[in-house]
Amino acid sequence: xxxxxxxxxxxxxxxxxxxxxxxxxxxxxxxxxxxxxxxxxxxxxxxxxxxxxxxxxxxxxxxxxxxxxxxxxxxxxxxxxxxxxxxxxxxxxxxxxxxxxxxxxxxxxxxxxxxxxxxxxxxxxxxxxxxxxxxxxxxxxxxxxxxxxxxxxxxxxxxxxxxxxxxxxxxxxxxxxxxxxxxxxxxxxxxxxxxxxxxxxxxxxxxxxxxxxxxxxxxxxxx
Amino acid sequence: xxxxxxxxxxxxxxxxxxxxxxxxxxxxxxxxxxxxxxxxxxxxxxxxxxxxxxxxxxxxxxxxxxxxxxxxxxxxxxxxxxxxxxxxxxxxxxxxxxxxxxxxxxxxxxxxxxxxxxxxxxxxxxxxxxxxxxxxxxxxxxxxxxxxxxxxxxxxxxxxxxxxxxxxxxxxxxxxxxxxxxxxxxxxxxxxxxxxxxxxxxxxxxxxxxxxxxxxxxxxxxxxxxxxxxxxxxxxxxxxxxxxxxxx
Numbered sequence: 001x002x003x004x005x006x007x008x009x010x011x012x013x014x015x016x017x018x019x020x021x022x023x024x025x026x027x028x029x030x031x032x033x034x035x036x037x038x039x040x041x042x043x044x045x046x047x048x049x050x051x052x053x054x055x056x057x058x059x060x061x062x063x064x065x066x067x068x069x070x071x072x073x074x075x076x077x078x079x080x081x082x083x084x085x086x087x088x089x090x091x092x093x094x095x096x097x098x099x100x101x102x103x104x105x106x107x108x109x110x111x112x113x114x115x116x117x118x119x120x121x122x123x124x125x126x127x128x129x130x131x132x133x134x135x136x137x138x139x140x141x142x143x144x145x146x147x148x149x150x151x152x153x154x155x156x157x158x159x160x161x162x163x164x165x166x167x168x169x170x171x172x173x174x175x176x177x178x179x180x181x182x183x184x185x186x187x188x189x190x191x192x193x194x195x196x197x198x199x200x201x202x203x204x205x206x207x208x209x210x211x212x213x214x215x216x217x218x219x220x221x222x223x
Numbered sequence: 224x225x226x227x228x229x230x231x232x233x234x235x236x237x238x239x240x241x242x243x244x245x246x247x248x249x250x251x252x253x254x255x256x257x258x259x260x261x262x263x264x265x266x267x268x269x270x271x272x273x274x275x276x277x278x279x280x281x282x283x284x285x286x287x288x289x290x291x292x293x294x295x296x297x298x299x300x301x302x303x304x305x306x307x308x309x310x311x312x313x314x315x316x317x318x319x320x321x322x323x324x325x326x327x328x329x330x331x332x333x334x335x336x337x338x339x340x341x342x343x344x345x346x347x348x349x350x351x352x353x354x355x356x357x358x359x360x361x362x363x364x365x366x367x368x369x370x371x372x373x374x375x376x377x378x379x380x381x382x383x384x385x386x387x388x389x390x391x392x393x394x395x396x397x398x399x400x401x402x403x404x405x406x407x408x409x410x411x412x413x414x415x416x417x418x419x420x421x422x423x424x425x426x427x428x429x430x431x432x433x434x435x436x437x438x439x440x441x442x443x444x445x446x447x448x449x450x451x452x453x454x455x456x457x458x459x460x461x462x463x464x465x466x467x468x469x470x471x
Contacts, residue, residue: 120319123280124333124385125308134332138323 017173024159027091032098039103061100069093074165086167109144149206153199233258233420239288248274250444261421263431266441272424280311293388312382313391318374320366327362330384352380356410372403392423
């Protein structure tokens, strides 16, 4: 690499890194989403100890930088004797992180469904679980879609921290290329463009979903 | 006011007391409603009429007294709420239709989920009740596409679909403007003529006088006066006289 320029091999390397970013983002969203769903339901459970445990979990994770969560998962677990590959440690950390935030977002969306909907369903003799499943959750889902899609943008960007534990996603790929080409500005510019290309469609989608939700509410308000 | 327990009373309250926090709202309410009768409860805001109605369906619990509805002891902690809510239908001031479902789905939801009816049977019931309230052509519409009066009629159809023995109406026309109020009152009058046992909390005095068999005037958490519609032309207590002269 005497000329020090970026060639096709480097761009391929970046592309593979970008693919791993997408991969980790999906693992974080799906895994964190499943865990977040459980957390949201536990958070509104009528069983107090469960509620308190869930609140504690959310507060601890939301109060800890993702970087620290990553370190704890990677180094902490290796101290316990588990030699985890970067992807696994990063996945666990991201899932923990996402579960706390999505759990709170979704809990808020469930509680945003008016009490009168619960009441109307109750007066039609539906059981608590039927009320939740047939009346409240479908409405909560609609309310939850814009903030959830918006949070997906945060997930994609935060995967960049996984580079710290040696997981070769997009940013780490860029660092490795810099060590051989010494053109950091150009490399990071390309990386920023790739992140933008991944996040911008999500933001647009989120805004469009929001517009659709408000339109429905506006029409209902006129009735 | 002590009510004499009636042999075929579908709804019976005896000396019901209820407080919200430190604020007593019901201070010894008693009345009995025989089967097939229509009772209108009138009174100022804060007189406890909506609370009394909500207690009948156990949306509120009471502190003392007894409530018997269709053979259920509503005041008991072990009352079968699922069965109670099938015997009692309630329509709210703000309709509370499910916005994510069509009109037909709103009506078929409970018969399918609670009574286990097939889709075809539930749809037949929906068609029948929608025809009853005059909205047969709106089955596939969403609540947000309907006017307030239409939404309220769908709410009535939704309650009727469960075939209750008693229907409760909690100020169901208070959120509607005068022209929409009429269409809802017409449906309620038809139900009354059909022999449904009904309790109406309402501000519509003329309607109450015409349709109700008995009017209960509540004041400060108690049943203050009770009698047939003619009572409104001839109030016995100063409180009722005052209430009627103010028009609300």
